[in-house]
Amino acid sequence: MTKKANKILIYGYGNPGRQDDGLGILAVDNLSCWVKKNRFYNIDFDSNYQLNIEDSLEISKYNVVIFIDSGKSIIKSYNLIKISPLKKDFYTSHKMSPESILFLSKELYGKEPETYLLLIKGYKWDINKKPTKKAIKNLYMALKHIKKFIEKIIK
Amino acid sequence: MAKKIVIEPVTRVEGHGKVTIQIDDNNNIIQSRLHIVEFRGFERFVLGRPYWEAPVLVQRLCGICPVSHHLAAAKAMDVIVGAGTGEGLTPVAEKMRRLMHYGQIFQSHSLHFFHLASPDLLFGYDALPEKRNVINIAIENKDLAVQAVLMRKFGQEVIARTAGKKIHGTGAIPGGINKNLSIKERDELLKGPNPFNADMMITWAKAAIDFFKSYYKKNKDFIDNFSKFPSNHLSLVRKDGALDLYHGVLRAVDENGKKILNDVDYQDYLEYIREEVRSWSYMKFPYLKQLGPDKGWYRVGPLARLNTVDFIPTPLAQKEFEEYKSITGKISNICLHTHWARLIETLHAAEMIRDLLNDPDLQSENLITKGTKAKRGIGLIEAPRGTLFHDYEINDNDQIIKCNLIVSTTNNNQPMNESVNFIAKSLINGKSNISESMLNAIEVGIRAYDPCLSCATHAFGEMPLEITLIDSKGNIIDKKSK
Structure with a gap:
């Protein structure tokens, strides 16, 4: 049971129909079962294809936010970093970065939750195929780490 | 050189x-x-899959307009299961789909105007790139940015309640829908605490049009002369000529507004539309067969729709449509009028959402229609960006053996060029x-x-x-x- 009054949002994003792009969504599915099984409270989940402006309102309601995404460019199997609001340039509207979402939350709603990004290494983004075995292995390593991290936050 | x-x-x-x-x-x-x-070869990846999977599978194409693909595929599958070509569904099924679609139109149009277009209008297209984005809209015009966030979120919530979930929604199925709208879900959208309710969305959509009109008054010369060229225009229209973004007949008009495709059944679209391949682009170039590739290309989307339709069947949007027409005349071939047309459609979508939420049919239980199965089904819808075509054939094992998609942006290929x-x-x-x-x-x-x-x-x-x-x-x- 959550001992601290931290309200936590875990937000996975990506397209589960696009192979390793869906790692963030798979992580949310796994974590929501784990949270339910362990009867942790004050932990909510959300997921979408990509982040967009309305997510700034959503994250403004929480003390702690953990975004989960997949990425090709990271070297390690996964990477968990604390992020800061960033008035960042971006070139497409397919996505907004977690840092930009945090910036909007601070600018529009005066809220700056403690925010982390868990990036899990993926390899292929083909349509209509299952995630790669290597990516699944990375996912389970990342899940093991983030579960310990969440337990630390709530205890 | x-x-x-x-x-x-x-x-x-x-x-x-x-x-x-x-x-x-x-x-x-x-x-x-x-x-x-x-090049992504979208059509190939559904081949061999059972037809009933198509409305969910096609959402894998795109995280931007998955609802449009979901509904176009579902409409095609309606034909295959014998549920008619757009008019055979039960009232609750058709209205739930319409609600989902107008939620998609509302959030997509809102995102485009506030997130993508307004930085160019507010800061000027010659402003520095680091200035021309939604982050600076938030800094310099906070009220506008807050509205944009809530309008987008409202549309997303309409989709979530009708499609069942945000990712790979399953709301529309061949022959109908898999859920109706509960009273609780209805009231969350219809009577939510201010500003998160349908009435406020109408107010804000109207305010967005006023914002554009005010900009237009000051920058008429720029808007009217930035990019203009004659073209044909194509869209679905309701049988009585009204704007209908979910279903209708195909109509095309020429650069002067003369009908050149007169309200035909889209099940026969291949009799009227062809696609040309050019060596320098992976995207095809559609055109009206009767006019050929050089003269038969056309625009789709908000500008085209307001050129093809006779009227808008909701009162506030109709009033704005009349004012728009009083300035543009019978037809507009001006590229940046698209922003204005898109905002009028945003208001129409908000009015439609409110009206549909007030319709007791949404709580009915008769979700599915079935009939005599067919081997081929074609589904068209007016997606936010324009007319979207889905065409499928199946074999005796219910597997998809042929698929042709003409997405909205492909229809606009030549106009963009x-x-x-x-x-x-x-x-x-x-x-x-x-x-x-x-x-x-x-x-x-x-x-x-x-x-x-x-x-x-x-x-x-x-x-x-x-x-x-x-x-x-x-x-x-x-x-x-x-």
Whole structure:
């Protein structure tokens, strides 16, 4: 049971129909079962294809936010970093970065939750195929780490 | 020595493309083209799958307009299960789908205007790139940004309650829907605490039109002359000529508003529409068969729709439509009027959402229609960006054996190329220096169509804007990136 009054949002994003792009969504599915099984409270989940402006309102309601995404460019199997609001340039509207979402939350709603990004290494983004075995292995390593991290936050 | 200017990728459009502008020794434009540099073979990946999976599978194409693909595929599958060609569903099934669709239109149009178009309008297309984005809208016009967030969120919530979930929704199934709308769900949208309710969305949608009209008064010359060229226009219209974004007959008008495709059944679309392949782009070029590829290309989307329809069946949007028409005349061939048309449709979508939420049919239980099975089904819908075609054939084992998709942006391929050419000629022709604002003007022209150039997911990574000058022999003579 959550001992601290931290309200936590875990937000996975990506397209589960696009192979390793869906790692963030798979992580949310796994974590929501784990949270339910362990009867942790004050932990909510959300997921979408990509982040967009309305997510700034959503994250403004929480003390702690953990975004989960997949990425090709990271070297390690996964990477968990604390992020800061960033008035960042971006070139497409397919996505907004977690840092930009945090910036909007601070600018529009005066809220700056403690925010982390868990990036899990993926390899292929083909349509209509299952995630790669290597990516699944990375996912389970990342899940093991983030579960310990969440337990630390709530205890 | 001829030179070629390459803009890659085009920024703030859905996906990415590349623009090349070829210039002669006197800096006069020889040729301008919008190239689509990705090929995804969308049609192939559904082959061999059972037909009933299609409405969910096709959402894998795109994280930007999954609802449009979901509904177009469902409409095609309605035909295959014998539930009619758009008019055979039960009232609750048709109205739930309409609610889902108008939620999609509302959130997509809101996102486009506030997130993508308004930075160009508020800060000017010659402003620095780091200024022209929604972050600076939030800093300098907080109220507008808060409205944009809530309008987008409202549309998303309508989708979540009708499609069942945000990702890979399952609301529409062959022959109907798999859920109705509970009273609780209805009231959350209809009577939510201010500002999160349908009435406030109508108020804000109206305010967005007022914002544009005020801008237009001050910048009429810019808007009216930025990019204009004659074209045909195509969309679905309701049988009585009303704007209907979910279902109707196919109508096309020419540059003067004369009907050239007179309310035909879209199940026969191949009798009227063809697609041409050109060597320099992966995206095909559709055209009206009767006029041929040179004269038969057409625009789709908000501008085209307000050119084809006779009226809008909701009162506030109709009033705005009348005012719009009093200024544009019978037909508009002006590219930036698309923003105005898109906002009128946003208001219409908000009114439709309110009216549908008030309809007790949404709580009915009769969700599915079945009939005599067919081997082929075609589903069309007016997606936010324009007419979307889904065409499937199945075999005796219920597997999909043929699929043809003409997505909205493909329909707008030639018009986008025409816009690029018009702007390049008016702003760059004869100039010895190519400024960043000139290049961005071309992107502004393309963005007006709100194109979804590829269905690339976010994980493909950041793409820096790169401009390359290439001479006639293919040598790079200059390169800029930001």
